[in-house]
Amino acid sequence: MSRPKRNLAVAAALATAAATAVFLQAPNAGAATITPPPVGANFDYQIGGPYTPPAGVQVVSRDNSVSPAPGLYNICYINAFQTQPADGVTATTDGTWAGGYLLKINGKNQEDPEWKGEFALDITTAAKRTALAAKMETTIDSCAAKGFAAIEPDNYDSYTRFSGLTSSEAEAYISLLAQYSHSKGLAIAQKNTVELAPDAKSLGLDFAIAEECSTADQQGTDECKAYADSFGRNVIIIEYKDAGLTAACNEFAGQLSIVQRDQNVVPSGSSGYVRQVCPGGGGSSDTQAPSAPSGLTATGSTSSSVSLSWTASTDNVGVTGYDVYRNGQKVGTASGTTYTDSGLAAATTYQYSVKAKDAAGNTSAASNTVSKATQSGGGSSDTQAPSAPSGLTATGSTSSSVSLSWTASTDNVGVTGYDVYRNGQKVGTASGTTYTDSGLAAATTYQYSVKAKDAAGNTSAASNTVSKATQSSGSTGNNGCTATMKQTSTFSGGFNADVVVKNTGSTATKGWTLTWTWPGSQTISDPWDIKFTQTGASVTATNTSSDGAIAAGSSYDAEFEVKGSVPSPFPTVTCTAS
Structure with a gap:
């Protein structure tokens, strides 16, 4: 099964790489009949089970046990470096891999510490690599016979999880798979393992499939760029989180193939299914707009603001936000179903409507229209204070800071923020439900409380009080x-x-x-x-x-x-x- 690749040591090494990707012609390392996937194509990752590809998809990756998608470029997924749970392998049983194919230490097969039921294959000698490659030929032959155009050998990075394996052994083994795949007219991918990407051309690897390579996943390090440096535009990016998709699209939309899938890559129609591509580009398969927001209501006003609320829209993939319109002009965006429009003239009536939008850039029809007048002379119709924040907790500390979190307050109109108090004195304001108080003395205990506030200036009662000590001055900061x-x-x-x-x-x-x-x-x-x-x-x-x-x-x-x-x-x- 596919898994995200998060190698922090590699990420640190890549942090010094150049900031701009240079797109080179993708390595082919085979006869002219070897064709990598089309660059920048609309891609779908279906290794968890086949289904009819969404409209516009050009490239699909599927498990070797199923048939390719008709009329598309198909990649055949193979777990080439480890066994599968269905193979019947345990620490003491070889299952379908009897015959010296499994990595053994002290007589026991070696299980992946992160993926239970998968055991390492033994690539430690040339003879064992040759025998494994020969066993894999049957699967590669099946991929070719079914009509796949390329193979995706997974767990190239197994040497990072097993002490008995090395990167040079992994490279020697995958080069054998590349030679045989090319002899069958199949392109071959490098799956993850960015640290070995510079050697891809010499090994005969034609394109890359990179999971969670964006800066959002790699703590600021741009692994996607590192793949592009070695493979040019022949890179397929698979993200599993919204932030990862956004980061990858911001940098590579229109250049590389990019898709977001759910972690379990379940078939379409299954619970938990997620598939998104870059908004407004890449042949997005999502063309369905969200439903129009309903029940738009003006919940309150002051002399300079109007507060709104509405019922959430629905979408086939997911609503990402709402655009708010005043007198026909867009004035703001909300991530939830409330919004306060401020900076208005007193004693003036305004008309409002709201539209929902999704990650693909589809926009709903407008909601109903509502009119609301601001107050005159600074008056406000909202005199109800928010509820007190609850569950205030000190979540960590350093020698100079304390971090806090709490449960959100509620309000008849809407909470606009939280005032944070240290030892009874206001020290800051938070828009959400977390706050870090910094610039503190070391080895000192502080008491905190929080109050919620709304647009009309109403303030809640204080939350519970929590005490937290900063670390001693000799602390490295690593306890925080x-x-x-x-x-x-x-x-x-x-x-x-x-x-x-x-x-x-x-x-x-x-x-x-x-x-x-x-x-x-x-x-x-x-x-x-x-x-x-x-x-x-x-x-x-x-x-x-x-x-x-x-x-x-x-x-x-x-x-x-x-x-x-x-x-x-x-x-x-x-x-x-x-």
Whole structure:
């Protein structure tokens, strides 16, 4: 199965690369009949199960066990460096790989530490690589016979997870696969493993398939550019998060093939299915506009503002925001279903409407129109204060800062922000539900509370009070991190969750530990990006071997699968860095 490639050591090495990609002619390393996928084509990733490709798709990748999509350029997915769970391999059983093909240490087969049920193939000697390549020929032959145009050998990066393997062995093995694939008229991809991209041409690799290579995924490092430096425009980018798609599209839309899929790459029509391409380009398959917002209401006004609310629109993929119009002219954008239009003239009537939009750039029809007059002489019809913020928690500290989070307040019109108090004195304002108070003395305990406010100037009662001590002056800053959890998608019987771990210290972390308590019977069923233990509702999660280092001020997204209902609200996560 496909998995995101997050090699932080590689990311650090790439951070010194040049800032501008130079697009070269893609390496071919074979006869003229070898044809890589068309550059910049509309791509669909279907290795989790085949389905009719959306309109406009030109290139599809599917598992070798199924047939290609008629009339398109098809890539055949092969797990060439590891076994599959269905192969019957365990630590002591060779399953369908009996005959010396498996990597053994102390007599035991070596399981991928991040992907249970997958075991490493032994590429440590020339003889073993030749034998493995010969065994793979049967699968490559099947791909060619079915009509695929290229192969996608996965787990090229297995040497980064198994101490008994090296990059030079991986390169020697994939070059054998490239030679045989070319002899069958098939192009061959490099899957992830950006650190080996400079050697691709000499190995006979024709194009790249890169998962989560954008700056949004790699803590500011541009792995996508590194692939483009080696493969030219023959690069296919697969992102799994909205931020990753946005970052990749901002830099490479119209140049490289870019798609966002759900982490499990489920077929269209299945729960949790996600597929998006760059807005307004790349042959987007999403041409369906959201439904028009309904129930637009003016919920209040002051002498200089009007507050609005409406019922959310729906969309086949997902609504990304709303454009607000005053007297027919766009005046702002909202991510949710409320908006306050300010800077208005007193005692004046304005007309408003709202349109919804999605990631592909489709815009809905306008909502109903509503009229509302501002107050005269500074009066306001809103005298109701927001509810007090709840659940104020100190989520971390350094020698000079304290990080806070809390549960949002509610208001009859809308909360516009939060005032943060330290030892009874206001020290700052937050637009959301987190705040970091900096410039503090080391080894000192501070008390905090928070108050919510609305557009009319009404202020809530104070939240609960929380105390937090800063670290001692000798601290490296590595004890500071924060973590927040959210839902990314749902499926039958559960959901996928994402925890954003932020380093609030002054130097890079070496590792991090998260703890939280589920409010119900939720259980982690697939850890993906974390190691974890769960006792009852209490969870302790730590970084994997490759994901512990987070640069100062940077964040890391850890994803995992949960069985059970989606909690509301999500539990508070405590983060400790080392």
